[in-house]
Amino acid sequence: MPSPSENNGSETGNRDARFARWMQDLKVMMNPDPDRDLPDSLVTSPDSAIWLDTKVTKNASRIGLLIDVPAKSMEFYLQELPPHEASDLQRHNHESVHIVTSGGPGYSEIGERRVEWNTGDLIYTPVMAWHRHYNTSDTTVRILLVENSPLLQGLGLNRRESAGNIPYKDLPKSSS
Numbered sequence: 403m404p405s406p407s408e409n410n411g412s413e414t415g416n417r418d419a420r421f422a423r424w425m426q427d428l429k430v431m432m433n434p435d436p437d438r439d440l441p442d443s444l445v446t447s448p449d450s451a452i453w454l455d456t457k458v459t460k461n462a463s464r465i466g467l468l469i470d471v472p473a474k475s476m477e478f479y480l481q482e483l484p485p486h487e488a489s490d491l492q493r494h495n496h497e498s499v500h501i502v503t504s505g506g507p508g509y510s511e512i513g514e515r516r517v518e519w520n521t522g523d524l525i526y527t528p529v530m531a532w533h534r535h536y537n538t539s540d541t542t543v544r545i546l547l548v549e550n551s552p553l554l555q556g557l558g559l560n561r562r563e564s565a566g567n568i569p570y571k572d573l574p575k576s577s578s
């Protein structure tokens with residue numbers, strides 16, 4: 403455990419770094435040049451994904467974090483859903499779009515609706531609507547997932563909830 407003086411040192415260093423960043427942001431704000439002030443990483447390889455296994459996701463799908471994409475208002479993930487498996491039933495207060503890059507067919511429960519999809523389709527899940535994705539095929543479904551969660555994160559309003567690995571019809575009435 404660090405001593406109090408070490409702690410103060412690191413807090414001061416952190417504060418200095420935050421102030422330096424604020425000054426840098428101010429400089430850019432006063433003299434914006436989007437063509438000059440480019441992020442370092444403009445191309446992200448799917449190989450850079452940091453994968454969360456099913457012990458972390460607590461459902462059949464693996465999620466790959468694409469944290470090198472420098473977008474400020476969107477987040478990007480890869481998702482793999484094994485044959486004849488489903489994700490958990492969840493909802494959140496960000497919007498998301500699932501782009502099926504390979505595999506399928508499958509379907510999703512989104513609120514009270516069941517929607518079919520296949521390779522190339524975009525699946526939209528609205529704010530706070532319960533949803534669950536099902537792979538009905540014999541091959542792994544691969545998905546690129548886009549969320550606007552950083553907008554809410556910046557305001558401290560990002561929330562998500564999982565009802566577990568159940569279909570929408572089994573959702574307790576108090577949760578809907």
Ligand SMILES: [Fe+2]
Binds near residue numbers: 492493498527533
């Ligand atoms: Fe979701």
